[in-house]
Amino acid sequence: MPVPVPPQESSAPSRPSSTLGVLRVYLGPLKWQVAGLAALLLTGTGLNLLLPQLLRAFVDSAKLGAGADVGLMARLAGLYILLAIGVQLMTAGATYVGARVGWTATNRLRVDLMAHLLSLDMREHKERTPGEMIERIDGDVTALSNFFSQFAVRVFGAALLLVGALFMFFREDWRVGAGVTLFTTVTLIAMNRVRKLGVEPTRLERESSARLFGFVEERLAGLEDIRSLGAGGHHLNSFLRTQRTFFTRSVNSWRRRSIVWQLSMALFAVGYVGVLSVAVGLYATGAITLGTAFLLYNYMSLVEEPIDQLTQQLQELQKAGASLVRVGEILALRSAIHGGTLELPEDGALSLAFEDVSFSYSPDEPEVRGVLHGVSFHLPAGQTMGLLGRTGSGKTTLTRLVSRLYDATSGSVRLGGVNVQDVDLHGLRRRVAVVTQDVQLFQASVRDNLSFFDPEITDEEVEAALNEVGLGTWLARLKDGVHTPLPTGSLSAGEAQLLAFARVMLRDPAVIILDEPSSRLDPATEALLTAAMTRLLDGRTAIIIAHRLDTVARADRILVLGDGEVLEDGPRAVLARNSGSHYAELLRAGTLEEEGEGVLA
Structure with missing residues (x-):
């Protein structure tokens, strides 16, 4: 509670x-x-x-x-x-x-x-x-x-x-x-x-x-x-x-x-x-x-x-x-987003629910159509949801409401049954981690890039996080270990994404949001990333935004957005077997055609 x-x-x-x-x-x-x-x-x-x-x-x-x-x-x-x-x-x-x-x-x-x-x-x-x-x-x-x-x-x-x-x-x-x-x-x-x-x-x-x-x-x-x-x-x-x-x-x-x-x-x-x-x-x-x-x-x-x-x-x-x-x-500028007085539980995954949520980037201009319209869904604690939809359908906007980068124009977003607007803002963002498609790296050491310059995080914890996501061999090649400077542009897209996963490992959040984590990777690197993602999502509630269907092949649930509205929401296996569902149609036309046929069989 x-x-x-x-x-x-x-x-x-x-x-x-x-x-x-x-x-x-x-x-x-x-x-x-x-x-x-x-x-x-x-x-x-x-x-x-x-x-x-x-x-x-x-x-x-x-x-x-x-x-x-x-x-x-x-x-x-x-x-x-x-x-x-x-x-x-x-x-x-x-x-x-x-x-x-x-x-x-x-x-x-x-x-x-x-x-x-x-x-x-x-x-x-x-x-x-x-x-x-x-x-x-x-x-x-x-x-x-x-x-x-x-x-x-x-x-x-x-x-x-x-x-x-x-x-x-x-x-x-x-x-x-x-x-x-x-x-x-x-x-x-x-x-x-x-x-x-x-x-x-x-x-x-x-x-x-x-x-x-x-x-x-x-x-x-x-x-x-x-x-x-x-x-x-x-x-x-x-x-x-x-x-x-x-x-x-x-x-x-x-x-x-x-x-x-x-x-x-x-x-x-x-x-x-x-x-x-x-x-x-x-x-x-x-x-x-x-x-x-x-x-x-x-x-x-x-x-x-x-x-x-x-x-x-x-x-x-x-x-x-x-x-x-x-x-x-x-x-003189004042933030419209203010923290509440509740704290989220420190241990365990949290359920996530959207209740009739609508959102507009221009709430003071009624003539401007909003991005989300009456979105409702429930994601049980510890499950992973694949978030699909065309570009501009509102996927990224939906995830921004979870960590309160923006507040819903109407409706409510709940974590563990609590409205996020009633939760202490710092505590909320400590329990919700976001990995963006473009990982931001700093001209600092490997340790500082992972810990965000937090001196309380030990070198051993940083090394353990890197080993957990499969970067142990890469770390062993570094001259000064986790204290090696990390010049901007020195990493491949896959290595940068794995470093972002290691950041999340250090925080141990309850909810993880991944924004198209494998969009720019070759098959070998993607396999390494998938293994790291499996370890990362274990025991946590997660949302994976994806354009490539194989990214969400192991998701528990699928949510399909279209023009800011929920077109489809349900267990992935059920939607895959339903030949009339949006997800099954995407499988037939997408990169998981062979796996989709196997699931549908």
């Missing part, structure tokens, strides 16, 4: 869609490192603001000429050098800590984004190319990483330095302080308004980059067909058009973002002229010393430096803002 389990709560943090939200969620757990960073920045800023004071004292002392205190000037110079070194050390430390904080935070974001993409419905993945997904995880998050790894040091540090410099202006002369503060306010407002001009062009640039990634991925995947059909030139022309769009949008995006620093340069040209004019005027009237005039110029450079940093970060903010919008679009 299924037993209830408590619903599992996600350990991932709430997924924000704003810059402040990202900072709060992903920098929050790093608060002590952020505190240390703040201490470094505060200390460095204080030292930086003290340096012009030493310069003023040095200049005023030097102006005395012969009456200057050489010892005082030497002490001032030495102290200035020490403080300048301290500023550099503080800046280097803040840069290092800031990079650690930024990359740690955005790496967590990358992991959350990857986990979220893996949890989405197949429907979402069918609508986006793998290249686009790669760009979202790598390109967009890298843009955020570049921003956040420097955000605290350059933005927070620049803000501290800017406020400190304005305070020092007020300390020297409130009128000068008020004028510089007004200039700074106007400059920041103007740059903030101009900054927004680059957000949309940057978003379009990232979209073009995603399309370029998707284009390259699709062409590499179809390289064999492109070459064999001599279509390389046409695809190259398409690539150039895609690349041209990306280049044009990149240039336009850069031009929009560059307006910020161009405006900053123009405004500060005016600002320096204003401060120098005031300093010269006050010095000429005797209101300030030469050292103070020099100090005002230095503090103006301390105002320019943080605003220049803010200007550069505003450009990064534009990139980050566009990337954050695109990342937010993905994080």
Whole structure:
């Protein structure tokens, strides 16, 4: 009997869609490192603001000429050098800590984004190319990483330095302080308004980059067909058009973002002229010393430096803002498939039943005809069902509903008498294994290909699974055994299929779905595969999708689909003896003609 389990709560943090939200969620757990960073920045800023004071004292002392205190000037110079070194050390430390904080935070974001993409419905993945997904995880998050790894040091540090410099202006002369503060306010407002001009062009640039990634991925995947059909030139022309769009949008995006620093340069040209004019005027009237005039110029450079940093970060903010919008679009997607609270039994085969199941890939479009219509059947535990039908009849779609890659539009799918929608999703997919026609192999070791990188599976278990499916001799030839790298394309179709069987052996599922397992094999390899399949299906419930009838020659039951409906369902031997059945007709016309005649006799 299924037993209830408590619903599992996600350990991932709430997924924000704003810059402040990202900072709060992903920098929050790093608060002590952020505190240390703040201490470094505060200390460095204080030292930086003290340096012009030493310069003023040095200049005023030097102006005395012969009456200057050489010892005082030497002490001032030495102290200035020490403080300048301290500023550099503080800046280097803040840069290092800031990079650690930024990359740690955005790496967590990358992991959350990857986990979220893996949890989405197949429907979402069918609508986006793998290249686009790669760009979202790598390109967009890298843009955020570049921003956040420097955000605290350059933005927070620049803000501290800017406020400190304005305070020092007020300390020297409130009128000068008020004028510089007004200039700074106007400059920041103007740059903030101009900054927004680059957000949309940057978003379009990232979209073009995603399309370029998707284009390259699709062409590499179809390289064999492109070459064999001599279509390389046409695809190259398409690539150039895609690349041209990306280049044009990149240039336009850069031009929009560059307006910020161009405006900053123009405004500060005016600002320096204003401060120098005031300093010269006050010095000429005797209101300030030469050292103070020099100090005002230095503090103006301390105002320019943080605003220049803010200007550069505003450009990064534009990139980050566009990337954050695109990342937010993905994080905002929600899977329509949610796990239940029941667990399936851990041991033994499970019965499978479809009860009036209908399914459409476009449930929101009633005018689009569905793939399955009122499908009902029952497969007892431990039996094997051969699933037959023409291409497009709904065979693959039917099997996808068992492991809940999709949910039925209506009706119910039951495993062991329990509706699959009430079962814990992870537990369901652990108990249902699917072997597709095109086996996916990774550029990793044999062990990792079989265990899917699960460290808890032992080498002995991997070796036992390979021996079980008849690959013991093949394994013995490998230099490093199960740790031998398995380059893509190094296996024949039969060996790849047997490796997929070994994967299933390691999982020990209750239900197995095989999608045309022997469609591309020669007779000798097919015999080896059949023997492995017999061992694999022993004691398990199985569905075998087949176009070749000899693949289902040992099935207990046969289900024939046609245009999404059940044309025939029953024990294989009974249907074979019934000369009027669809299955008997297929036997007479198919590859099992001799065996069919023997069965019918």
